[in-house]
Amino acid sequence: MDIFSFNLATNPPLCSCNTKIFPLDKPDAKLFDETAKAVAEELANPQLIKEIGQGKNKQWKVIEDKNKKANAPTQIRKFYDEVCLWAEKTQSVEIFERNLPFIKMMNAKAAYARGRELVDDKFVAWFSSCLGQITTANSEGLIRLHNFRTLFEAFVGFYKLARPK
Structure with a gap:
């Protein structure tokens, strides 16, 4: 499953994600299981795009974070907690808007x-x-938010196994 791709030819270079794998509008049977596990395993080995060299020798490279400072479980958990907070606060389309x-x-x-390499x-x-x-701030958007929270919950469970403290 090709989830991520790096394009170092752009300025700035980009990492993109295959969004077809994450259909939040109509989740398939694999989304909260196989897909969440694949993302967790991929993110357990952090990679950062870094600028190497100066002047004519300047180039971009994808560097693996050997110290694994990035994607620490506590940092990932902060993002999950915030997604949960907004999902809990947002129970109606009116509030969602x-x-x-x-x-x-x-x-x-x-x-x-x-930017802080967290x-x-x-x-x-x-x-x-x-x-x-x-x-959009409608019922479809609200469903996507709640499905994102569920996907993130599944991801966090698999991430704990893929990258223990």
């Missing part, structure tokens, strides 16, 4: 955490691709 800007703001928090590029790509599926 008011909360959607703050839910989308979690992308900025993921970017900030990436999460890797793959986590940011996965997280933002899931949040990116929540586009």
